[in-house]
Amino acid sequence: MRKEHKTIGGYIELQLPEGQEHYPSFIKLNTGRNALEYLLRIKKYTLVYLPYFTCEVLLEPLRRLSIPYRFYRIDRHLDPVIDFELEENAVLLYTNYFGIKQDTVHELSRTVKNLIIDNAQAFFHPPVTGVDTFYSCRKFFGVPDGAYLYTESNTRLSLESDISVYRFSHLIKSIDLSIETGYHDYLKNNIILGNNPIKKMSVLSQRILSGINYEDCCSIRNANFQHLHQALGPINQLPINLVPIDGPMVYPLVIDQSDARKELIAKKIFVATYWPNVLEWASGDLFEHYLTRHLLPLPVDHRYGTRDMDHMIKTVRSLL
Template identity: 25%
Template sequence: MAIGGYNQLSLKSFNTQLDIKAYQFQSARAALYAYLNSAKIKTLYVPNYICDSIFPALESLNVNVIFYSINDLLLPDNISECTSTNDSKILLVNYFGLLSEQIKILTTIRPESFIVDNSQALFCEHIEGTTSIYSPRKFLGIPDGGLLRTSINIDMPEDCYDASKNCGHLLLRAAGYVQAGYRQFLEAEQALECFIPKKMSVISAYLINCADINLIKETRQRNYKFLYSKFKSLNQLQLPINGQIPLCYPLKISHDVGSVYKQLINNAIYLPRYWQSECNGKVGFNMFNSTLFLPIDERVSYAELLQLVNFIKKNL
């Protein structure tokens, strides 16, 4: 305990803890690396619509990657074709946090065969028997963080991730200087490309403690339902509605959205794109080119959501 000295940020503690049974790493890819290394996995079945960031870790471990196809519901075409053994696993991606119920069904028979990538589904409960990976920094204002739930013992690293130089974008964004913080955001992301496992930083642990999780959940649910009601007739994706706390609202339309993204950026509306990759199959290619991933987090007001809806409908 320190008394006196220089000042600090004044943040309210909500005593928030995420999954207390989870191993805490600096990123989801580090969590995946730690699991694959500890479990001695030799083969991983991967959907052909996924972020490329996992592949350097797989290459480093000499894991054989076998791609499987997904359908228009973002679910495996034929999961029975994926052969699971002691040294092979099947990676299921909970896209945008909207496939939790379907994944429960898929993993019922042999849960030990699956790694569930919940990077976009922080509030999806761990399914007993499976291995789960989470990325809380996609939902919370923290510089690093990745969670791993598994039944095997994981040797945790001794070193903590040093996030002290990678928090500037969070402060600038909070102060309203979005563009000024973007370069620092990219630098922070680049720093996490190193997948060698470290413990989650003490800064992220502290900021998680100060996160109002109930507000975050309630706002995401409310904003998602609002966008669902506005775009239900337009959206080509079949999305669930009740009980969802997703990453975003994916709006898939019948044509390329590249020009819409440019217009949004020109109006200071910044949306991510998931994912441009040479590994994409037909569904992944269409998702990247034809989908707007709309924000639903607690920073977005009702007025801003309405403005976003009107802008998109006008430009579509």
């Protein structure tokens, strides 16, 4: 059958810069959680070890596939405490926290046979060869959804494409109105993203991801992170090794100041809670509980420069 020629004429559509995606050869899916589902389906694991300290949406695929899970702990370096034997068909899921745990990812790849790396917070860290790794794009770029999956397995699921135009409003409202005006839509669109079936990445997200200058985004993140670390490193309770860090998601500042988050938000520095569900999963005496309450993830992304970092440093210091 002859393929129809594309439509010619009509109105002019939104123009997006043309270029290349950062991981063009990886499997392209609609969400990070569904990338995990993809892996679980093709690898047929029967038990998942999950850190207490992670996002609850990762439970969606486990529930959907009725795969049991057990929580494990992390230490003060955010490294996993593996004081258990992994069963033959079990897999360990580790999060490359804030994009600063590449060393641990390498170490685990040498010691753990069945391993999945969650690089949702570490977009710029390429996978370790042979280690199943997934990425979520919306934590780093202005896209409604999108995920990449790296696996050496040749098994492929047959999927239809997602459509993300109906989850897009917060991204354009923030430009024409303000980020605050778009926030309600952001929350609404987050809910719509929940329990979505596994699909291929939408054409819209792919087109946006093809027009990004990844080199710039990565180097801006590095410069901002280093700037914050130079000033706030001495008061940060979280030990940070700068060497393996490349394009981190945020600067994770941990200070023993219970009201700091509220005060920063009051001063229009929006710092999220990673993750509210951890307060339910982990008992009050666990490090994960403390971390969730005291972590201030300071933004370092491509929207900001040295002046913004200095403003955050000054504001944080005023809270001490």
